[in-house]
Amino acid sequence: MLGFIGRRLAVAIPTLLLVSVLMFGLQQFLPGDPAVALAGEENNPEVIAHLREKYQFDKPWPVQYARWLSAFVAGDFGTSVRTRLPIREMVIDKLPVTIELATLSMLVALAVGIPAGVIAALRRGGVTDYAVSVVGLAGLSIPSFWLGIMLILAFSVGLGWLPSGGYVPVSESIVGNLRSMLLPAVVLGTAATAVIMRHTRSAMLTVLKQDFVRTARAKGLRERLVIARHALRNGLIPVVTLATLEFGHLLSGAVLTEQVFGIPGFGKMIVDGVFGRDYAVVQAVVIVAAAIFLLMSLVADLAYMALNPRLRA
Amino acid sequence: MTAWRRLIREPAAIAGGAIVLLFVILAVFAPLIAPYDPTASDWLVVREGPSLAHPFGTDDLGRDVLSRVIYGARASLAAGCISVVVAMLLGIPLGLVAGYFGGVADVIISRLTDALLACPFLVLAIALAAFLGPSLENAMIAIGISAMPIFTRLTRGQTLAVRTEDYIQAVIGQGVAAPRILFAHVLPNVLPPIVVQATLTTAVAVLAEASLAFLGLGQAPPAPSWGSMLDAARQFLVDAPWMAVWPGVAIVAVVVGFNLLGDALNDVLNPRA
Numbered sequence: 001m002l003g004f005i006g007r008r009l010a011v012a013i014p015t016l017l018l019v020s021v022l023m024f025g026l027q028q029f030l031p032g033d034p035a036v037a038l039a040g041e042e043n044n045p046e047v048i049a050h051l052r053e054k055y056q057f058d059k060p061w062p063v064q065y066a067r068w069l070s071a072f073v074a075g076d077f078g079t080s081v082r083t084r085l086p087i088r089e090m091v092i093d094k095l096p097v098t099i100e101l102a103t104l105s106m107l108v109a110l111a112v113g114i115p116a117g118v119i120a121a122l123r124r125g126g127v128t129d130y131a132v133s134v135v136g137l138a139g140l141s142i143p144s145f146w147l148g149i150m151l152i153l154a155f156s157v158g159l160g161w162l163p164s165g166g167y168v169p170v171s172e173s174i175v176g177n178l179r180s181m182l183l184p185a186v187v188l189g190t191a192a193t194a195v196i197m198r199h200t201r202s203a204m205l206t207v208l209k210q211d212f213v214r215t216a217r218a219k220g221l222r223e224r225l226v227i228a229r230h231a232l233r234n235g236l237i238p239v240v241t242l243a244t245l246e247f248g249h250l251l252s253g254a255v256l257t258e259q260v261f262g263i264p265g266f267g268k269m270i271v272d273g274v275f276g277r278d279y280a281v282v283q284a285v286v287i288v289a290a291a292i293f294l295l296m297s298l299v300a301d302l303a304y305m306a307l308n309p310r311l312r313a
Numbered sequence: 314m315t316a317w318r319r320l321i322r323e324p325a326a327i328a329g330g331a332i333v334l335l336f337v338i339l340a341v342f343a344p345l346i347a348p349y350d351p352t353a354s355d356w357l358v359v360r361e362g363p364s365l366a367h368p369f370g371t372d373d374l375g376r377d378v379l380s381r382v383i384y385g386a387r388a389s390l391a392a393g394c395i396s397v398v399v400a401m402l403l404g405i406p407l408g409l410v411a412g413y414f415g416g417v418a419d420v421i422i423s424r425l426t427d428a429l430l431a432c433p434f435l436v437l438a439i440a441l442a443a444f445l446g447p448s449l450e451n452a453m454i455a456i457g458i459s460a461m462p463i464f465t466r467l468t469r470g471q472t473l474a475v476r477t478e479d480y481i482q483a484v485i486g487q488g489v490a491a492p493r494i495l496f497a498h499v500l501p502n503v504l505p506p507i508v509v510q511a512t513l514t515t516a517v518a519v520l521a522e523a524s525l526a527f528l529g530l531g532q533a534p535p536a537p538s539w540g541s542m543l544d545a546a547r548q549f550l551v552d553a554p555w556m557a558v559w560p561g562v563a564i565v566a567v568v569v570g571f572n573l574l575g576d577a578l579n580d581v582l583n584p585r586a
Contacts, residue, residue, distance in 0.1 A: 014424065015427045018425065018428035019431055022428060023440070137573070140572060141516070141569045145527050145540075145543065146561035149547060248433070255524075256524055259527075259528065285440075286432055289433050290428075290433075293431050
């Protein structure tokens with residue numbers, strides 16, 4: 001197992017380095033002087049000269065990259081031009097909000113997707129199966145920001161049951177937090193629900209044809225037990241792997257959901273970074289998101305190994 | 314039976330194809346179909362609900378929402394198709410080279426592909442669009458580059474499989490030049506899964522263009538785009554909810570159309586998948 005993790009990290013670290021080269025390289029194409037941009041409204045030539053020297057903007061590209069990378073690895077992601085805060089602090093502040101949103105969205109996706117997929121597989125070709133297929137296609141085709149707007153229209157503007165936006169931290173009120181996160185979690189979880197539903201259905205259809213399921217039925221085991229103890233346990237192995245990978249994808253979708261509901265998370269950070277011409281923030285968000293995605297891929301493989309007895313030996 | 318005949322017997326292909334065709338007609342013939350100029354404001358009918366004169370209502374500047382939805386098909390379809398063409402033009406040659414030559418070229422191209430695939434699709438597209446500057450053309454390039462690694466990886470895998478086939482070995486033995494082997498012999502044989510992927514990626518690209526426009530990184534106003542129409546509609550959810558409904562319905566319809574078409578093509582062209 002340790003050897004496997006080591007081999008995977010040996011691939012993941014160069015991949016991440018390449019992401020950093022790409023993101024750093026992009027900055028070189030930007031018009032204008034980065035020192036002037038960093039100085040902001042403080043158009044003092046001395047400040048600009050100081051910044052140019054500090055960040056070695058006058059040095060060749062590889063030297064600048066080496067300085068930037070060594071600082072990045074040491075946890076210094078730079079300073080935001082817009083907020084004047086260290087970007088590392090911003091990441092530490094915003095990331096937990098997005099992780100909470102992604103976790104709640106995944107709970108929604110699992111709670112709806114798995115039962116729906118199982119029922120569709122058990123009633124293959126029936127009305128339920130057809131309905132699940134239609135809902136699955138719709139889930140993959142609805143833009144999350146539009147679904148968000150429609151749910152705000154229905155549950156906030158129309159019925160007045162839930163807030164239309166804003167974020168209440170858990171430290172302030174657990175109920176308030178859940179109320180503020182319910183609609184965003186449903187919105188963000190919709191596409192993941194569709195993916196999990198489709199895969200659960202096809203995994204269950206495969207498992208239900210296996211010999212051990214036929215044996216369990218032949219033993220006279222009740223159908224409910226055959227499904228729960230034998231079919232589902234095996235059918236869910238690929239779904240667990242998929243759900244872990246989907247968690248990485250949720251970070252991408254969170255950008256729009258956070259924008260619609262005004263949630264101050266990691267996704268909103270990149271949008272604010274884009275509009276504040278805060279490219280260091282954009283770079284940091286992309287690299288941290290890629291790191292999380294690679295980590296989730298590793299976790300998915302480990303979960304698959306842990307759950308599949310044939311791979312455990 | 315030819316692939317085309319099998320395709321036109323698939324109900325999903327017919328439904329998907331009909332939806333896509335409808336929006337292509339709307340986009341091409343927008344000036345003939347749209348009842349009003351999509352950018353013309355009429356201050357006497359600001360935020361008016363659906364009526365016979367304006368079936369989808371009017372927006373905050375008194376513009377006809379139906380006309381803007383019809384013209385919006387242009388930006389959406391153009392972005393969906395052009396960004397996929399960009400992704401294919403960049404991704405397929407890289408995949409062919411990596412799969413055919415192997416060695417250092419394969420290592421470099423595969424690592425680059427891994428790096429791009431590690432970045433969440435939309436986050437990468439937003440970052441690229443931000444660096445390039447907000448415009449419809451740059452959104453297409455950003456989406457195209459973000460989707461490129463999907464085609465590189467797919468083409469590479471298919472090329473690896475085809476390379477060992479006898480007919481490829483035969484043309485190698487005849488001394489045919491590598492570029493000719495790649496484009497005249499390998500490419501036609503790896504094309505079916507790429508066509509399926511291109512159709513499904515067009516659906517993703519339409520969603521991505523709408524997302525970038527929603528964030529203000531796409532089509533510049535006043536030209537209509539479904540994503541930017543939804544962004545504007547957010548301010549008037551209480552007074553003018555119709556502004557938020559129709560652009561979204563249009564996006565869903567186009568994306569469903571391409572997804573249905575892609576699934577049907579997959580059934581016809583890759584029956585074992």
